[in-house]
Amino acid sequence: MVGSGVEVNATMSSNGSLAIGKSMERLRVANGESFDPMAVVTEPVPPVADSNGHDAEKGREIVLGKNVHTTCLEVTEPDADDESTGDKEAYMASVLARYRKTLVERTKYHLGYPYNLDFDYGALAQLQHFSINNLGDPFIESNYGVHSRQFEVGVLDWFARLWEIEKNDYWGYITNCGTEGNLHGILVGREVFPDGILYASKESHYSVFKAARMYRMECVKVATLVTGEIDCTDFKRKLLPNKDKPAIINVNIGTTVKGAVDDLDLVIQTLEECGYSHDRFYIHCDGALFGLMMPFVKKAPKVSFKKPIGSVSVSGHKFVGCPMPCGVQLTRLQHINALSSNVEYLASRDATIMGSRNGHAPIFLWYTLNRKGYKGFQKEVQKCLRNAHYLKDRLREAGISAMLNELSSTVVFERPRDEEFVRRWQLACEGNMAHVVVMPSVTVEKLDFFLNEIIQGRSIWYKDGNVHPPCLAADIGSNNCSCALHK
Secondary structure, X not given: OEOOOOOOOOOOOOOOOOOOHHHHHHOOOOOOOOOOOOOOOOOOOOOOEOOOOEEOOOOOEOOOOOOOOOOOOOOOOOOOOHHHHOHHHHHHHHHHHHHHXXXXXXXXXXXXXXXXXXXXXXXXXXXXXXXXXXXXXXXXXXXXXXOOHHHHHHXXXXXXXXXXXXXXXXXXXXXXXXXXXXXXXXXXXXXXXOOOEEEEEOOOOHHHHHHHHHOOOOEEEEOEOOOOOEOHHHHHHHHHHHOOOOEEEEEEEOOOOOOOEOOHHHHHHHHHHOOOOHHHEEEEEEOOOOOOOHHHOOOOOOOOOOOOOOEEEEEOOOOOOOOOOOEEEEEEHHHHOOOOEXXXXXXXXXXXXXXXXXXXXXXHHHHHHHHHHXXXXXXXXXHHHHHHHHHHHHHHHOOOOEEEOOOOOXXXXXXXXXXXXXXXXXXXXXXXXEEEEOOOOXXXXXXXXXXXXXXXXXXXXXXXOOXXXXXXXXXXXXXXXXXXXXX
């Protein structure tokens, strides 16, 4: 599979091209037209809701608790003669061909979410016939023999070298997503300090606050600087009244919206200044996207277990470029016993969140790490940062408010006024801000295409002078704002 979106011709099986027949009658589009297996599907999307849950365009309240089926491919029962006619197989082949073409088209307009779509794992297709499940502890053999633990531990060792911890001193596993890494890291912190208070900046990923709710932890939100970094002055202010309780801290190695990297060294210094010894705090580093990029960025605060941190997590489907969600979670071996429990029917132990884990994911990660290595990732990081600066500079030249943190490839800019434009380019938005995450699969040509469209769009959105671009001074700083007041 090539995720770059270059190939546009969907192929069909030989019988699929011959025997679509009556099964096409099973699927009609909403307007009653016949099903076209080669069409690109425009997925209906619900109206945009504001922060209070109301339709931003019509004022209609969005009611929770009801399943709204925007699109649905019905599961139908085979006809009695399907085995001989192959009609059902032809129908399914045509549906998949149409779906594939839609994926190719939507991939062309993917800029707002941090996924590297530039990969080719064709060599691993031979493994798709196997149910590979990594049950239990990665370092302990279980009764289930169809696993990929040898690949999993190899990947974990690679990250252990990256984050400077000896093989005998760490424990970890390949998670099913970045959120699971945060859930596990914070859970370890809670088990180490059952009465600890969780501190996280207000711009931390929502999974951090989900973890606090799940574990019934007291959680203190810390203010952020305009860049999105944790405000250590406010952090100190929040720590001091709670000196009688241990601190569990989430440090962001790249925030969700602004790509801000918290200063790990300053966080540790703040804890020490407030009287917290190293045995009274636990730091989890959420490195979902930038956890793999920061080691290759000059001047970046180093994430290392040589510092008093407790765990680090990173996503595998983001910068690495994996076709399924996955991640890596590492913690200190000394912390994990509190979480481990013997599972007799596995003949193993388990300290993971989910238990069963996708055994294919470690193989995909292992394959990419071997192909690229440290030098390959370094080149890709440099390319991303270079292209991010190009995008930011072009936006500013066009009179568009834009900000780029020094250690980031996330370009924040004014939210496009046209929500169809937002959906077309799959932009992630918050308030008046939108962002583009420049990944290895994002080329200068793609950025130019996007820039031309947004510049053309703004000439229409603001042409009559009655509506003006929003002011982003409070969000990204007055020096980055190009509104009428600040330009």
